[in-house]
Amino acid sequence: MAFLLKNISTLLTLGPAALKEGRRITESDLGILRGQSILIVKDKIAWIGEAKKLPRSLAQKKSLKEIDMKGMTVLPGFVECHTHSIFAGDRFSEFELRNQGRSYQEIAAQGGGILSTMRNTRAATLKSLISMGQMRADHFLRQGVTTLEIKSGYALNLDDELKCLRAIQKIQKLRVVPTFLGAHALPPEFKTYESYLDFLADKVLPEVKKKKLARRVDIFIEQGFFPKQASEKYLRRAKTLGFDITIHADQLTLSGGSDVAIKLGALSADHLLQITSREIKSLAESQVTCVMLPTADLYTRTKYPPAKELIEAGARLALATDFNPGTSPTQDLTLVGLLARLEMKMTLPQVIAAYTVGAAYALNLQNEVGSLEVGKSADLLCFEQDWQSLFYSVGEQIQKVVFSAGVRV
Ligand code: NIG
Ligand code: FE
Numbered sequence: 356m357a358f359l360l361k362n363i364s365t366l367l368t369l370g371p372a373a374l375k376e377g378r379r380i381t382e383s384d385l386g387i388l389r390g391q392s393i394l395i396v397k398d399k400i401a402w403i404g405e406a407k408k409l410p411r412s413l414a415q416k417k418s419l420k421e422i423d424m425k426g427m428t429v430l431p432g433f434v435e436c437h438t439h440s441i442f443a444g445d446r447f448s449e450f451e452l453r454n455q456g457r458s459y460q461e462i463a464a465q466g467g468g469i470l471s472t473m474r475n476t477r478a479a480t481l482k483s484l485i486s487m488g489q490m491r492a493d494h495f496l497r498q499g500v501t502t503l504e505i506k507s508g509y510a511l512n513l514d515d516e517l518k519c520l521r522a523i524q525k526i527q528k529l530r531v532v533p534t535f536l537g538a539h540a541l542p543p544e545f546k547t548y549e550s551y552l553d554f555l556a557d558k559v560l561p562e563v564k565k566k567k568l569a570r571r572v573d574i575f576i577e578q579g580f581f582p583k584q585a586s587e588k589y590l591r592r593a594k595t596l597g598f599d600i601t602i603h604a605d606q607l608t609l610s611g612g613s614d615v616a617i618k619l620g621a622l623s624a625d626h627l628l629q630i631t632s633r634e635i636k637s638l639a640e641s642q643v644t645c646v647m648l649p650t651a652d653l654y655t656r657t658k659y660p661p662a663k664e665l666i667e668a669g670a671r672l673a674l675a676t677d678f679n680p681g682t683s684p685t686q687d688l689t690l691v692g693l694l695a696r697l698e699m700k701m702t703l704p705q706v707i708a709a710y711t712v713g714a715a716y717a718l719n720l721q722n723e724v725g726s727l728e729v730g731k732s733a734d735l736l737c738f739e740q741d742w743q744s745l746f747y748s749v750g751e752q753i754q755k756v757v758f759s760a761g762v763r764v
Pocket of ligand 1: 603679681683
């Protein structure tokens with residue numbers, strides 16, 4: 356199948372942002388073009404230009420279908436690079452406790468928090484996890500997300516972690532990137548973090564690899580969760596097995612997560628609200644993408660990460676929802692971007708680049724998604740308003756047309 360999308364009023368290719376590898380973004384990096392058309396062949400972008408200049412060889416394609424975009428704005432589909440979208444149960448009452456003064460770590464230490472979701476997730480069937488996961492994925496898709504990362508990490512044993520990864524694999528309509536987050540919390544079957552991490556490395560990672568259920572490994576390095584040294588050892592073993600690394604780093608305390616990320620060449624270090632000028636400098640000089648998760652900061656009522664300082668130092672930023680039942684029970688991309696603007700003083704072009712090019716880097720998919728260029732995946736977000744209306748009005752439902760790998764969904 357081939358489509359020619361004609362009559363696009365404003366096209367944001369993000370091409371210049373991709374060329375700069377997502378660093379030091381200004382408005383000119385959005386790659387704004389007027390009056391362009393896009394040729395999609397199968398699942399890829401085959402050509403971009405003025406419709407009347409479409410080369411003959413391409414125009415004569417038998418199956419070519421023209422679509423009038425009626426002056427819409429078009430940009431790359433959003434890349435949502437950090438979510439925990441596979442879980443069962445809820446944590447409504449825990450939110451109330453936290454809001455009335457109990458701390459996240461206190462609740463976790465008493466068997467609540469992640470362990471409470473663990474009990475529900477272990478008990479859930481594969482079928483119910485798939486159906487909840489698909490519903491959540493559809494909700495992301497309606498907002499223009501065409502690539503969605505999903506972590507396991509709410510089962511914390513061999514069989515049920517594999518069950519969660521299988522559920523992630525079954526989600527349709529958008530590109531799904533699974534991540535193994537067995538190292539999310541200490542399950543009751545183990546006495547020490549070290550022995551649990553050895554179990555994961557000896558027994559679980561080889562299965563995940565053999566069954567091709569994930570190519571990425573994540574860990575929660577934090578006081579009261581996984582200690583730095585043991586985490587580093589575990590991540591080295593994961594790397595030896597061929598996994599890419601990503602880290603929940605320096606969220607509640609400055610616990611060394613970003614140092615480990617730099618040392619091991621992780622794809623991303625996520626959260627980062629506790630980092631100081633020392634970590635800012637080394638992250639900026641590294642290839643690690645800094646993932647900001649401001650809705651988690653809102654719900655936990657902590658500070659926000661030093662996005663402006665990171666950007667000025669030359670770091671590459673991404674934004675994501677961190678959707679999970681505990682610290683970020685929202686899938687709202689507009690709220691994420693709005694907080695990045697209001698609380699972190701990111702500019703709108705920086706927010707848009709963070710949700711496309713930056714997030715693509717965080718998933719090591721920068722050669723396929725995040726910008727609209729010939730040869731890249733035909734993942735497009737189209738809508739009637741001006742691009743400057745993005746990440747502005749929480750709760751407003753902007754009608755969006757989404758192409759995911761060349762298919763209108
Ligand atoms: O990204 N920090 C660790 N993991 C999640 C929270 C998980 C939970 O509380 O269920 C996060 O914030
Ligand atoms: Fe998270």
